[in-house]
Amino acid sequence: MDQTKRPLLIPPEFGTYAEKHGVFDMYKRLLEQLIINKPSDPLAFLVDQLKRENDDVPQVIILGPPASGKKTMSKLVSNKLRTAHLTPENLVAEAEVDMKLKVQDMQKRKLPVPTDMWIKIISERLKLLDCVKKGWVMEGFPQTREQSLALQAVGISPKHCVVLEAPDTVLIERAQGRRVDPKTGDIYHTTFDWPPQPEIQGRLEEGSGYSEEEMVDSLVEYHRHIDDIVACYGKVIKVINADQPKADVFSQVYSYLCSQPRSNAPHTPRIVLLGPTGSGKGVQASLLANKYNIVNASCGSLIKQAIADETKAGQAAKAYIEKGMMVPDNTVLSVLSERLSQLDCVSRGWVLHGYPRTREQAEAMTKDGFVPNRVFFLDVPNDSVLERLTRRATDPITGDRYHMLYNPPRTQEVIDRLETAPKDSENQVKQRLAQYNAYVEELSDFYTDAQHVNADQDPHTVFECIESRIVNPLPKKFLS
Secondary structure, three states: OOOOOOOOEOOOHHHHHHHHOOHHHHHHHHHHHHHHHOOOOHHHHHHHHHOOOOOOOOEEEEEOOOOOOHHHHHHHHHHHHOOEEEOHHHHHHOOOHHHHHHHHHHHHOOOOOOHHHHHHHHHHHHOOHHHHHHOEEEEOOOOOHHHHHHHHHOOOOOOEEEEEEOOHHHHHHHHHOEEEOOOOOOEEEOOOEOOOOHHHHHHOEOOOOOOHHHHHHHHHHHHHHHHHHHHHOOOOEEEEEOOOOHHHHHHHHHHHHHOOOOOOOOOOOEEEEEOOOOOOHHHHHHHHHHHHOOEEEEHHHHHHHHHHOOOHHHHHHHHHHHOOOOOOHHHHHHHHHHHHOEHHHHHHOEEEEOOOOOHHHHHHHHHOOOOOOEEEEEEOOHHHHHHHHHOEEEOOOOOOEEEOOOEOOOOHHHHHHOEOOHHHOHHHHHHHHHHHHHHHHHHHHHOOOOEEEEOOOOHHHHHHHHHHHHHOOOOOOOOO
């Protein structure tokens, strides 16, 4: 990088490397852990944190009233994510002998276990290798606001908290048919989830604590505390209706766990808008650039600017344009690379439209280091495109643009003098649509994280949809 040259060009690999390897998120996590743990030797603590192979592991709490299915969901989630499954029962069973005997004695005498004892048990359990390397799913804990705050005070805070919810009458009815396999601990139901294997059917037990009176008492106790617990985890909580089939509940739970909260780590938008002619790419790019102060990079405008500036690439492009030929990919990429490497693009980000149009162009762009972190396909039916483009016209006297359906002129005089651009003829539009449709599938295959947006609606509605997918991180992909 030669700082004597103007304009200063910054290699695009800087930002893409930092984002790919989570450098900024790593800094954020290290700082968070430093503040939470307050170690006496901060440098040694940070070195120890950096030695961990993966610090971004699942940390999930699943709560819900009795018979809501939290045990079933917790098992399914921990198996899917390959994490440790923590319950109040196995936390006590795996605690140190002295602590274990104290807690079991209190539970036999039906005395509440002090919060500080729970926190000590959980803290020690989370230090074990399986929780550190693979993450954890905690079922049914915390049960009070005091326990929630105590967990947070020692730096134990979930990345996702799921609350299963169902009407009390449904839960009481569920509890009547609930059966437990004493061998495996799996939960079944006489109506909704009866095991097909006769040997399992023969050993099922009703279990304790699920009579109608016990359920009413447990539900009253649950409702007394749940609102305060929810308030403690407001930013990471998701309430899911548990009164539906198990597969549907799990699907919603897993979708939420795949989502990622917004991060305070620096994020430089690198956006590519793809779509057929007339899909509104230029309008959306302008809206994004104005709101987020990023660079609006139109491939066509950049080539025109290069020709006007009489740059080497511009002169090469001019020769092809004058002959009505397509500008070669290497010339277009040269113009594009020079613009996207400038300081404002690297520091503020960019939104590109009009390029790439083929998979080869996308591959060349990626090879040069220009890797977008958001790609959107603006989907519009061909009929809507034809309606948008073939029915628009310009007043040659005033320069005003009209659309005969959405924004018609008010007088017949203006209508009589309107002119339609040659490129908006039906044949020209159909030709451009055919060119786009010929390559759209291979572009979609190349950009596997691309998102499709219905652009056949109001431009501001489309913008809100695109914006929501830019400001929120992409869903996480767990190894299955």
